[in-house]
Amino acid sequence: MFMPVPEVGRLLIFFEVNALEPIMEIEHTGQVEALEAICVDFERHADVAGLLILTCDANGYTPELLDPLLTSCCLPLIGAVFPEIIVGNKTLIQGSIVVGLRQRPDIFSIAGLSDQSVDFEEAICSAIPDFCLGQTVLVFVDAFGSRLADLMEGLFNNFGLEVNYLGGGSGSLSFNQKPCVLTNQGMLEDAAVIALLDVASGVGVQHGWSSLAGPYKVTESTGCTIVSIDWQPAYTLYKQVLSEQQGISFAGRDFYAIAQNYPFGLRKLDAEMVVRDPLTVGAAGEMTCVGEVPENSYLDILIGDVDTLVDAASEALRFALHNHTAASETAPLLLFDCVSRSAFMEDEFQRELDVFHGSGRRVIGALTLGEIANCGKSYLELFNKTTVVGVIDL
């Protein structure tokens, strides 16, 4: 790269430009002490003004273990626990990614994601610092909070389209809700952590799923749980459709093993359907998804294959780069890919990772339980079974 001969005072600037390589460490052991050592190093790092921590559920972190580290950290931090983390074209089931943020982020947390009495719009409004400069908003939520759509509305209504949203749902594949959001207050459960970063970004969102059957009317639902579809127990209709159209029988088989291949899709104009991934089925035939399914909405049962999904990942990457053409060459890709895509694609998921890795940029991210992003200049959504990728000047 050509660099003009700088004056003494400008030399530092050039040095700064040359130092735009992301500051990050990958910890593979999952040990708290190792993570603490990295954090302490970053606290001492002159260029680090904040921390982004993506860590694995398999590390077994609990508030008792991790809170001393988090609460004693003198840098503002945002992070979450995911089923797996992504480094390059690999996924790790153990260890952590610690990114040193060059710009000091404004971070706040929102508690009570399942609390019906919380007005998220007002909570976020009152939590936003009086003066903040943000171009990108990182959002990690407890995936098992029941009012995630309301949180998305609150975010969008406060920040609008002035920022790019990037994030996902954290938690465990055990589907048991537990503390999984990392903040300076410690590990939080049923909470969200939000960081306003004054760095530019471009975001791409795609999933590659298409309608198998539908539309069907959601005749009764509560939050993330679909009670009935077309006036039938949700599971009854779901089984019937898959049986009739795919010859699939659920008898004696793991529900999620089948359901991860046939998610629901909520329609919106001029965009891909918003995917809702059914996780569990209840005794009364109600089906619980990652993310809310509004009552009286219409949904389709979707189907996909590895090729369309890989194509969608490529498309998402293209959108991201398109939306941030000024991104530096060293700007990494921050990838939040749905853990169920990984499960659905199995070994072929490597193809999707390779799509991002093939961009020549450093790739870090996580397999999430729901993805958060706005696609271009459209409404902010919590997605399932979707690839969200951002190119960001960390």
Place this chain on the structure above:
Amino acid sequence: MSPSRSELIQICYEIALAINETEDMPRLLSQALTMLVRKLNCSAGGIHLLDIEPDSPPGFKPPVTIPRCSERIPSYVEALAQLPIVPTRDALSFFADKLPLCGVCQNGDNYYFFDLLPHGFLLLLKSESTLDPIVVKELRPLAAKLGQAIGTCLQRKALRESVDHFSMVSEELRHYQESLEEMVEDRTVTLKQEMAERRIAEEELRQSEEQHRLFLQQLPDPVVVFNRQCIPQYINKAFTDSFGWCLDDFSAKSFPLLHEESGSKGDWLRQQIGKGESPSGIEVNLQNSSHQVLRVAVSGIMTRQRRRDDDLQVLVLRDVTEQHRLEAQLRHSQKMQAIGTLTGGIAHDFNNLLQAISGYTQLLQRRINRKSREGSFLDSIAVSTERAVDLVKQLLIASRRGESRLVPIDLNETVEQAVKLLERTLVKMVRIETGLQETPLIVDGDAGQLEQVILNLSNNAQAAMPNGGGLTLLTKEVMLEEDFCLGYDGLKPGAYALLSVSDNGIGMSSEVIEQIFEPFFTTKRVGEGTGLGLSSAYGIVRNHQGVILCESEPGRGTLFSIYLPLSAGMVRLQPQERQEKATAGGEETLLIVDDEQAIVEIARSILEAGGYRVIRAANGEEALEIYLRRKSEISLVILDLGMPGMGGEKCLKALRAANPKVRVLVASGYASKEQAQRVLDLGAAAFVGKPYRVETILKEVRLALDD
């Protein structure tokens, strides 16, 4: 990319449901706009409602936009530039007519205005793509439906506000009603308490007034309440009883009861009442309704009222007429007692002197020829001595130290005896009238003395009627009350015989009346009277345990009232005259006890002349010693009472102790009736007063020896 028909229907359906979901305006707008922006994949949106405030120009205000800071979105702000610059009603109406309105911003974003008739418009901002015309067409009825829903919400809001207002007003009314009820209840309770307290206070006041009125009514002293104009406002019962006046009698009179004799004191009293001052410590003469004058002590209390003119003067009047009368009587009684003491003392000494003169005169008369010149001298001496003795006797009577022999007698008979004498002695111009009680009036009295009283009074009456007139003597039985008796020492309530002696002569002034019973006081010329007639009458009556009163006014005659206590049982007893024996003299041995040498010598001469042997003792102690030594030969002891040493009474007791059968004749020149009676009770045989005549002492000695 055009949406499929079913896709459009689904989206519109979900939007329509969101519009219908709630009737709460903020929630309706928020949910509807969220659904529109979300389902139509818009980058921003807003609902702007017509804001018509009474005092401000019309305009649109966005109650909800997505995001909330829509003014920071340049394309959104650019789209709003389509609105009329001057938002008049016509301009807004013209703008509404153009809806739906679509356009493209400078950054390529597309804006869409939809009509929310008649309440405002919906603005949607879509980036990177446009809404299909079919979608826009389908959104118009949805926007209209949203407008209707907004209208419904507004109506409901207005209705709810009305209801809320009504409820609030009702609540306020209820609150006020409750407050009012509480206030009324509290006030009622307070009023009840106040009324109860007032009733109690009024009752207490009434009772107090009643008590005061009763107190005033029952007050023994007359009370009269005057206003500042000296008009009586209230009088109590005692006032009416005392003065006979009723309140109505004062209607046109200020102070009619003030007697003219009150003089300057009466004027002063009126002035005090008029000035609101309290008169006190004065005595005035008031007249009752019968025009009788009463002496009254006045004490005033001024009771202040709210208005000075309403002040009331309470006068407590005390009738001191009787008190004055009693005081006068007491003074008179004390004066008479003092005079009695004085005259008694003088009489005693005179008696001793007269005893010597009389005794020696009588002895000389026995030795000298009565027809000789010396005999005539002795007769003159004897006559003068007798007159002197009578004078002393009257003095003694006047001083209540005279000797009275009280026995039950009929007063009527005494009066009749006196009248017989008067008819012979009084001048014929004096007409004597009697009115005696038909039944006997038995009193313990000395008929002679009482007769003397009647004669004295009648003589005075004759003197008071130089031109003749009527002399009236009345007797009757009366009962004297305690009040009447208070002013007279020793006078006790009970049945009395009243003897009244009245004339219609010249009468006397009160100053004269006050002195008439004093010894030697007389209005007669020199030589016409001794000045001892009324004083001796006074002494006789008092010795009879009675009282003599005089009422007189100049020119209106004089009335003497003599009250004598009736004898117990009114039993007529025959007077027991002692059997007098002609025998005078004897041979017994007599012991004469007297400290006066002259008296002893005279008595010794008289008794030895009568044949008796006489032993002398100068005092009681010597007499007792002699008697104890020679009692067998001593037949009688002649004992004086007033002696130095043990005195006569003790000596008598000692003699009686030595010999209960001892005979004692008490001779004294000065002894009260009580004292004489006392020595008789101690066992004396008889009592003889000094100076005694030779015959008298010889007779009394003989009677005592023979008794």
